[in-house]
Amino acid sequence: MGVCRLAMDWPIIGKCRNRLWLVVLASFLLWLVLVCFYYSAPMVGDNFVKSVNFGDSNSVFSPGNSNESINELLGTNFISEETDFVKPAKDTNGRDLVVKNRDAAKNSYNPFTNFSAGDYGRENFDQIVTEVYPNNQTYIAENEVDQSINGVSSLENAEKPDQKRFKPDEKRNEKISKDSCSGRYIYVHHLPRGFNEDMLRHCQSLSNWTNMCLFTANMGLGPSLADSERVFSKTSWFATNQFLLEVIFHNRMKQYKCLTNDSSMASAIFVPYYAGLDVSRFLWYSNTSMRDAASLGLVKWLRRKPEWKKMWGRDHFLVAGRITWDFRRVREKDSDWGNKLMLLPESRNMTMLVIESSPWDNNDFAIPYPTYFHPSSDNEVFRWQTRMRRQKRRYFFSFAGAPRPNLQDSIRTEIIEQCRASVGRKCRLLECRDRANKCYNPSHLMKMFQTSVFCLQPPGDSFTRRSAFDSILAGCIPVFFHPGSAYVQYLWHLPKDYTKYSVFIPANDVKSGKVSIQNILLRIPKAKVRAMREEVIRLIPRVIYAHPRSRLETLEDAFDITVKGVLERVERIRREMREGKNTSYAYEEEFSWKYNLVGTTVGEHEWDPLFARP
Incomplete structure (x- = not known):
């Protein structure tokens, strides 16, 4: 009886089995399509390219234009295999060694040779965190365009809105006549991201004293300041770190109205290397090779570029957001302060912008420290x-x-x-x-x-x-x-x-x-x-430096004045080269302070004893 019933139900079972196989096959095909779509360009796109290509982070057109590896420039020991980021080597003694070396270095300073950059004392950024932001997590507004991910400023989120402004496209050039930008065009080098972007991605490693991710937020301005005591304006005030100038300046440069992607048109060439953030990771400990690695890699990279050979770097400029003494190590002793960026032959040809210059050298120029006020309009300045x-x-x-x-x-x-x-x-x-x-x-x-x-x-x-x-x-x-x-x-x-x-x-x-x-x-x-x-x-x-997402209309801020100064200096050098003149100054370099202050007269001056070299 059971056999007869099975024989009667067999066609039904066969049909069910066929349907089951169809369901399994359809499910498999669906999953296959989803997997292919997930790993395709529409889903991964530029972010995936960025994660595997150590290319030109600052390029307007693509995230990785450079075929060169920064490992080739700086050496395999300089770059972490996991992150492509320059990491300081941790000593087994940890922070105790850092503090010990810091104090030893400070005790050996002469006020006219080497300095540690401190504004109101040691790098007390942690003090601001504990005093102003005790919760340490509530200071970044959720509605800001530049959001933070796990405490690290997201460079993709911050820079994508600005790429259209950074690219001098045809519509924009229609608004800017050739005459208005004549002699003012600037070309920005597309450096490998290890020289700038990756430092922000790993902002927690920039300082031994505090997590600098707090200050790298908002395009380098830091968190907004609350006006609980009615000291500030309602807007445009930020807890800006004094050593974030190179990030602020770079973001302001993306708003510069006379950018060009044709280097042959450029009157000056900007090198967006975060020299101050780079050296800050190694100032308090490490050997000289670690401190010099990125600087040596940078000039090696620049020498390969056709833009460099045009004037051998005399039309190049960069911003180093620390004092000049952090980049002027004379000897190769590990106990000596800083790196030797500004003493390299290539750097000597460039215009170096710092928050404090040397009175005895003629290729570095001081520009203002960043303050807490970053207005978005002229009216904000006028009201203040x-x-x-x-x-x-x-x-x-x-x-x-x-x-x-x-x-x-x-x-x-x-x-x-x-x-x-x-x-x-x-x-x-x-x-x-x-x-x-x-x-x-x-x-x-x-x-x-x-x-x-x-x-x-x-x-x-x-x-x-x-x-x-x-x-x-x-x-x-x-x-x-x-x-x-x-x-x-x-x-x-x-x-x-x-x-x-x-x-x-x-x-x-x-x-x-x-x-x-x-x-x-x-x-x-x-x-x-x-x-x-x-x-x-x-x-x-x-x-003051205006907000990087804005541009003042009738006023010139510190950025505008700096760019004008650089362009005038490069044009003077270019004119002297055309006339066959020696572009070196006619006075001894140690009297740079005197020449710049009083003009061509370099005779005796009442301040000579104040600038006597030890």
């Missing part, structure tokens, strides 16, 4: 200037900083003592001695500057300080104690007649106790003080 003009200033003078007991010539101790002893509490003091103070909080710092008539700006670990530009931004008249702090530095951005916007008090007079800072400032007529403050407020646009 008006606010600073109306600002009430309850303190006569102020100082923010820490003493420098390890530096013999430092006058900071004397300044702090005079501030404390000021009659009628005319001096406001923010001491940067420990983590308990408010010195590293941008809100407290800017509030103090805004309520002060004069702001004291003595040298710190080096000649210059970011604080000088913060005080100018606040409409506070800077008081300098060494001409190397501003007068022989920012020649393109500040007036040569320094008496218009600042006060100069010789450091030796303060050190010897001959002068009272308060009495000197009190002797300045009130009308002169008002005129100086107005000049300082007029300087605000010249010392």
